[in-house]
C-alpha cells in the first residue's frame with residue numbers, strides 16, 4: 001500500500017508525520033472519508049466542498065490547490081489499485097513548535113491521503129444483516145458541523161457500542177432527541193412511510209450521503225421531513241437506518257435492545273441503498 005504524505009508518495013508502512021504536527025498534538029485538523037465505487041469517488045465535489053468549509057471555519061489554508069488535491073486523490077487510488085473501497089484525506093494546520101495559538105510564522109498545512117480496498121460483497125453482507133444501535137448522552141462541542149479530527153467523544157461512543165454488541169451509538173440530547181451516530185447520520189421511517197432526519201444545523205455533521213439519500217428519496221417518491229425525533233419515536237418507527245460514506249444506507253434493527261418493527265432490515269432502507277448508486281455522482 002501507498003500513502004501520500006506532504007508531497008511524497010511513500011510506502012504505507014513507512015508513512016509518518018512529524019511529532020509536532022498540530023493534528024497529532026492538538027487535533028488541529030479536518031478530514032474527509034469518501035467512498036470509491038468502481039474506481040470513482042462517490043460525491044467527490046460534495047466532500048471537497050465540505051472540506052473547504054471545515055478549513056474556512058477553522059481559518060486553515062488549503063495545503064495544495066483544489067485541482068492538485070483532486071489529482072493526488074486519484075493518484076493514491078490508482079497506486080493502491082482501489083476499485084471499491086475508501087479514500088481518507090486529512091489536513092492539519094501544519095508542523096510548528098507546540099503552542100495552542102496558531103503558529104505565528106506561516107506554515108504550510110499538512111496533507112495526508114490514504115486509500116484502502118474493501119470487498120463489496122462483504123460490505124453488502126454486513127448491510128443486509130442490519131445493525132444494533134445504543135444511545136449515549138451528547139457530550140461533544142457545539143460545532144460538530146465541522147469535520148474535525150478531534151473525535152474522542154465519537155471514539156468512546158463507538159467503543160461503548162462495540163462493547164454492547166452494537167454497530168453504532170447515537171448521541172442523544174438532554175431533551176431525548178437523537179442527534180446522529182458516532183460516524184453516521186440517523187434516520188427513521190414513519191408509519192406513513194416518510195423519512196425523518198434531524199435538520200443539519202451546527203448540532204450534526206451535514207452528511208454528504210445524507211444529502212444524496214434525500215435526492216434518492218425524491219426519485220423514489222418518498223417524503224423527507226427534516227425535524228428532530230426522539231429515541232422513543234425511533235424505537236416505535238417502521239424502520240430506522242444510518243447513512244455515511246462508508247456504511248452508505250445501513251438498516252438499524254434494534255435501539256437500546258428494543259427491536260425496530262420486527263427486528264429485521266426494512267424495505268425502505270433496502271430500496272434506498274439499491275437506488276443510491278444510480279444517483280450518486
Ligand code: PDD
Pocket residue numbers: 033180181182183184185205206207208209210243244245246
Ligand atoms: N464519518 N456524522 C458523523 C459524526 C460522521 O463522522 C459522519 C461520517 C457522518 C456521515 O457523513 P458522510 O455521509 O458525509 O460520510 C455523520 C466518516 C465516514 C468517518 O468518520 O469515518
